Amino acid sequence: MWFxxxxxxxxxFIGGIFGAVFNQLNLRLTKFRxxxxxxxxxxxxxxLLVAATTVVIAFLLIIGTMNECRPIKTQLELNSPTIQLFCPDGQYNTMATIVFSTPEQAVRNLFHSEIGTYNAWSLLAFCIVYFCLTCWTYGVIVSSGLFIPSLLIGASWGRLIGIILHTLFPTSVK
Structure with missing residues (x-):
């Protein structure tokens, strides 16, 4: 629809800003390196510093959302890799599920899971942290790509926008 x-x-526009910031940060990091x-x-x-920082930040993200437990209620969630970390039986931690899954599994979960599967604040925190870590990691001595991390950042960003729109327009966005 036109609206x-x-x-x-x-x-x-926001995606373009993210891309420009990513390129500018990478340019400065490359010059610094x-x-x-x-x-x-x-x-x-x-x-070693990048690896240690990534582990510490992932741990802090999960600890910060350890009370964020959601019930496993659909067959899709049963077949998808969900992480129970700090949650009672039959429930999963949304942040741990994103962080401990492979990027491919996380993208698949973000694309195909139902409404209410993820918390908006968890997705926002993950998107910002993963964006920064991807920018820092790209260019270290170990070869790494940008395609899958970009998909994961975009999937978390898109899911976050979907949650916001569903909250604002619950009857229109499903």
Whole structure:
């Protein structure tokens, strides 16, 4: 419908801002690495720092949402990898499910799970943190790609927009 057009423009605009910020941060990180991290042992130290920071941040994200338990209620959720971490039987932790799944599984869950599966604040936190970690990780000594991380950031961003629109227009957005 025509009334959806401003929403699509807004989502595209914010996505474009995310892309420009990502490119600018990567350019600055590359210049920094080229200038200051130019010895082999420094590259390894940076890699260890990135890995340790990623683990600590993932742990903090999960600890911060450990009371965020949702009941497993559909066959899709039963067949999808859900993580029970800190939750009683028959329930799963939404943040742990995103963080501990492979990126491919997380994208699949974000695309195909029902309304109410994820919390908006968890998705916002995950999207921002994963965006920053992807930007920092890209360019370290270990080869890594941007395609799957970009899909995961976009899927979490899209799911977040869907949750917001469903909250604002519960009868129109399903």
């Amino acid at each position: 959806e057009l401003p929403l699509f423009i807004l989502v595209g 080229h200038h200051y991290i130019n010895k082999r042992w420094l590259l390894v130290i940076e890699l």
